[in-house]
Amino acid sequence: MFFAAFFLLGLAGLAAIFATLVVPEWRVNHVFVRHPCIVRDKRVAEARSEDGTLYRPELQIEYEFGGQRHRIWTYDIRGAFSSGQREKQAILDQFVVGQQYDCWLNPHNPSEAVLVRGYSWWLWLSFIVPVSFILIGGGGLIYTALTWGKSAERRAAMAQRVPKLNLDGLGRVKGEFPSIPLDAHITNSPGTTLAFRLPADVSPAWALLATLVACLFWNGVVSGLAVSAVRSHLEGRPDWFLTCFVIPFLIVGIGLIVFFLRQLVVATGIGPTLVEISDHPIQPGKTYRLFLSQAGRLRLNSLELLLVCDEEATYRQGTDTRVESRRVYQQQIFRRERFEVRRGVPFEAECELVVPPGVMHSFKSEHNEISWKLMVRIDAAGWPVYERCFPVIVYPGRLGNGKNERRFRFPAPQKAVKEPDGVVKEPER
Amino acid sequence: MNEPHVTIRFDGNGRVYRPGEILSGEYRINAVDPREVKAVEVSVLWRTEGKGDEDLAVHDFRRLSRDAGEEIDLLRPGRFKTKLPNSPLSYHGVIVKIRWCVRVRVFLARGKEVVGEASFRLGDLPAAKAVSS
Numbered sequence: 001m002f003f004a005a006f007f008l009l010g011l012a013g014l015a016a017i018f019a020t021l022v023v024p025e026w027r028v029n030h031v032f033v034r035h036p037c038i039v040r041d042k043r044v045a046e047a048r049s050e051d052g053t054l055y056r057p058e059l060q061i062e063y064e065f066g067g068q069r070h071r072i073w074t075y076d077i078r079g080a081f082s083s084g085q086r087e088k089q090a091i092l093d094q095f096v097v098g099q100q101y102d103c104w105l106n107p108h109n110p111s112e113a114v115l116v117r118g119y120s121w122w123l124w125l126s127f128i129v130p131v132s133f134i135l136i137g138g139g140g141l142i143y144t145a146l147t148w149g150k151s152a153e154r155r156a157a158m159a160q161r162v163p164k165l166n167l168d169g170l171g172r173v174k175g176e177f178p179s180i181p182l183d184a185h186i187t188n189s190p191g192t193t194l195a196f197r198l199p200a201d202v203s204p205a206w207a208l209l210a211t212l213v214a215c216l217f218w219n220g221v222v223s224g225l226a227v228s229a230v231r232s233h234l235e236g237r238p239d240w241f242l243t244c245f246v247i248p249f250l251i252v253g254i255g256l257i258v259f260f261l262r263q264l265v266v267a268t269g270i271g272p273t274l275v276e277i278s279d280h281p282i283q284p285g286k287t288y289r290l291f292l293s294q295a296g297r298l299r300l301n302s303l304e305l306l307l308v309c310d311e312e313a314t315y316r317q318g319t320d321t322r323v324e325s326r327r328v329y330q331q332q333i334f335r336r337e338r339f340e341v342r343r344g345v346p347f348e349a350e351c352e353l354v355v356p357p358g359v360m361h362s363f364k365s366e367h368n369e370i371s372w373k374l375m376v377r378i379d380a381a382g383w384p385v386y387e388r389c390f391p392v393i394v395y396p397g398r399l400g401n402g403k404n405e406r407r408f409r410f411p412a413p414q415k416a417v418k419e420p421d422g423v424v425k426e427p428e429r
Numbered sequence: 430m431n432e433p434h435v436t437i438r439f440d441g442n443g444r445v446y447r448p449g450e451i452l453s454g455e456y457r458i459n460a461v462d463p464r465e466v467k468a469v470e471v472s473v474l475w476r477t478e479g480k481g482d483e484d485l486a487v488h489d490f491r492r493l494s495r496d497a498g499e500e501i502d503l504l505r506p507g508r509f510k511t512k513l514p515n516s517p518l519s520y521h522g523v524i525v526k527i528r529w530c531v532r533v534r535v536f537l538a539r540g541k542e543v544v545g546e547a548s549f550r551l552g553d554l555p556a557a558k559a560v561s562s
Contacts, residue, residue, distance in 0.1 A: 151534050151542075153472035157490035179486065179517040308562070311525040313481030324480050326523045328557040360520050360554055365484035368477045368525045396448065396516055396552065 003144060007137025013130030021123050024077045028117040032104035037063035037113070039099060040071065042092045047081045054081035057091040061103055065110040074103075076116050181364045183281050183393040191276030193291040193350070198275045198390035201373065204267040211260045219253040226250060266386055271296025271346070273376050273388045275305070277353070281393040282372075285357035292334060292376065295346035304377040305334040307353060309360070309394075312369040329359060333374075361396045433461045435533045435545025445550045448515040455506035456533045456545065463503045468494040468536040471509050473529075475517060475551075480524040488514055507533075518552030523559045 041060035046053050056079065062071045075091070095101065095115075105113035147155050191197040225246045232239035271294065278289035292305055309329035315322055334351040341347045353374075363370040374390045439454040446452055452473065458466065473489040489511040493499045509531060520527040529551045535543040 151470055152485060153470060153474060153487050153490055153532060153534065154492065156474070156485050157472070157487040160487060177516045178488075178514050311479075311522045311557070313479055313524045315480060315482050324524060327560050327562045328523055330560050330562060358555055360522070360557065361516060361518065363517050363520070363525075363527070365477060365486070367482040367484050368479070370520070370522070370525060396518055 003137045003140025005137070006133050007141055010130045010133025010135075010137055013133060014127070017123075017126055017130060021078065021120070021126070025117075025119055025123075027106070028077045028104055028114055029119070031106065031108075032114070032117065033107050034102050035063055035065060035105050035113070036100055037061040037103040037115075039095050039097050039101060041097060042095060044085060044088045044092065045081070049081075052083070053085075054083055055085045055088045056081045057088045059092070059095055059115060061101075061113065061115065063103060063105070063113065065105060065107075068110065070111050070113070072111060072113060074114055077114050078120070177395065179365055180362050180395060181393055186391065186393065187280050191291065193348075194276035194278045194289055196277050196280050198277060198280075198374065198392065200273075201389045201391050204263075208260075208263050208267055211256070211263050215253075215256040215260045218249075218256055222246065222249045222253045262384070266383065269296065270298060270378060270380060270383065270386060271341075273378070275374055275376065275390045277374075277392070281362075281395045282353070282355050283395050284355050284359050284361075284397045286355055288353045288355070290333065290351050290353050290374070291348070292351065293346050293348045294341055294376070294378070296341055297343040298341045298378075298383075299381040300336075300339055300341060300347075301379040301381060302335060302337045302377075303339075303347070303379070304332060304375075305351065306375045306377065307331045307333055307355070307372070308375050309370065309372050312371065314367040328370075329356075329372075331356070355394065357397060359394070362393045431460055433535070433537070433543045434459050435535060435543055437531050437533060437545055437547035439531075439547065439549060443549070445553055446513050448513055448518070448551065450513050451510060452513050452531075452549065453508070453510040454531065454547075455508050456531075457506045458503050458533075458535050458543070461503065461535065461537065461543065463501075465538045465541075466501050466503065466535060467496065467538060468492060469501055469507065470532075470534040470536075471507065472532045472534075473509070473511050473513075474532060475519075475527055475529045478526040478528055479522065513551055518554055519550040520554055521556040523557060 038061065039059050040062050043058050045056050045058045047055075057075045058073045059075055060071065060073050062069065064070070101115065103113045103115050104117050150158075186198060187196050189197045189199065225242065229239060229243045229246050232242065273295075274291075274293040276291040282288055290305065292303075294300075294303060307329070308327060308331075310325050310327050312323060312325045315324070333353050334349060336347075336349070339347070360370055362372055372392050372394045374392060376388045376390070378386045378388070380386075435456055435458055437454060437456045439452070443452075456471065458469070469492070471489075471491045472487050474485060474487045476485040477483055489509075491509070493501050493507075495501060517527050519529050528548060530546050530548045533545045535545075537543065
């Protein structure tokens with residue numbers, strides 16, 4: 001019903017555009033005939049609208065056709081009003097009253113004539129709206145027709161048939177571990193100390209850029225309203241409705257600026273955090289080596305490395321889409337308190353990650369997710385507590401058939417580890 | 430019970446299975462006039478429960494349809510058999526739950542449907558609990 005209404009609305013819109021814009025212009029270009037006429041008068045016609053006064057050029061022309069004399073006001077076939085009085089006057093200035101010009105008239109109805117013809121190509125843009133309605137509505141109708149009378153299971157089986165055959169970059173069939181996210185984006189970067197350098201879930205640069213764009217957009221829009229409100233007060237005609245309306249938006253805008261500055265300070269002040277792992281994906285009951293590096297110039301109250309698991313559920317409430325998250329596992333892997341990180345000498349440490357047996361594997365479906373990550377929690381003096389997350393994929397525990405053993409790995413580089421106190425520590429293998 | 434209904438039984442009365450194990454069993458369609466049955470669908474599937482919108486994925490799907498010339502014999506129990514996948518394992522989380530089941534859907538004349546469902550567990554993970562972050 002919804003898609004049918006969309007489709008019909010699109011069709012009606014398209015028909016209206018054809019009837020009012022396309023067909024009249026086509027008639028002028030293909031049916032109307034050239035004929036001499038004399039300009040008798042000219043004026044800029046006005047029409048009032050919600051957006052103010054709109055204008056159109058009008059010329060009074062006189063001509064004789066089929067033994068009958070006609071005197072009409074005209075310019076083009078659309079006869080539309082628009083803003084810009086000066087442009088309309090400039091059009092009229094091209095015509096001199098009393099002079100002869102060519103007009104195009106309808107031979108079947110000689111009282112219909114225009115002074116200009118051609119196509120308004122910008123009008124094709126107006127097709128976007130009805131055509132998008134037709135595409136959405138038509139697509140929905142086709143989908144409904146294809147799934148009509150089919151059970152949820154049959155539709156799911158039809159939808160799953162194709163993706164099962166795909167291979168990931170490492171030659172594993174995607175269907176081998178259904179609903180477990182692939183780890184190609186995690187294992188495509190070799191580490192300098194251990195096999196893989198884990199990517200952060202959100203790159204600080206992208207997060208900063210996104211915040212900046214949101215900040216500029218919001219405050220750009222709000223500042224226009226704020227300027228109008230302030231001007232009304234300065235001119236002695238205060239617009240209290242606009243003022244009250246704009247205040248909450250201004251507060252949000254200021255909040256965005258503060259949030260952006262905090263992000264900027266944290267991103268530039270707290271240096272990069274690196275986490276490397278000896279193998280990936282990880283499995284319950286197994287032990288892995290981790291390498292943690294924190295650069296910058298910081299006096300740290302504490303630095304923690306945690307393994308966490310979050311459940312995430314996406315659901316619709318009315319027209320809103322909401323996401324809710326719950327932490328179901330948290331394990332401290334490493335903690336160090338009260339130390340300093342000097343510029344150019346990053347803090348580096350290795351530790352052991354023991355994934356507990358009997359925990360749920362990573363899982364992702366359209367609206368539900370179970371995600372595992374290594375979280376670095378930085379509590380630096382003079383800074384807010386800051387967390388950086390590095391997603392990992394947990395596979396189910398060993399099945400006994402060796403199927404979930406990984407088949408690809410970078411050679412782990414050998415490198416001595418230097419802690420800030422000058423102690424050089426050989427990595428354990 | 431005179432209402433049309435479906436009963437599903439797993440071989441060996443199993444309810445907990447390991448990934449890669451064979452799940453098999455039978456289903457019976459009861460209290461239905463055999464001439465009314467248009468089609469039968471048997472699915473082995475998982476679906477999510479909890480706070481999020483429901484997701485559903487079918488591991489194995491069979492459809493028997495009289496329109497396609499297939500025989501549907503209600504006198505004998507129908508059989509199903511499938512090798513279970515490696516994942517997702519059954520999971521009882523805080524806001525996300527994953528539940529495996531065998532679902533039999535019977536399509537009757539005049540658009541009526543009868544659905545029977547039997548749950549089983551893939552893997553044997555303990556229930557998760559919320560922890561404070």
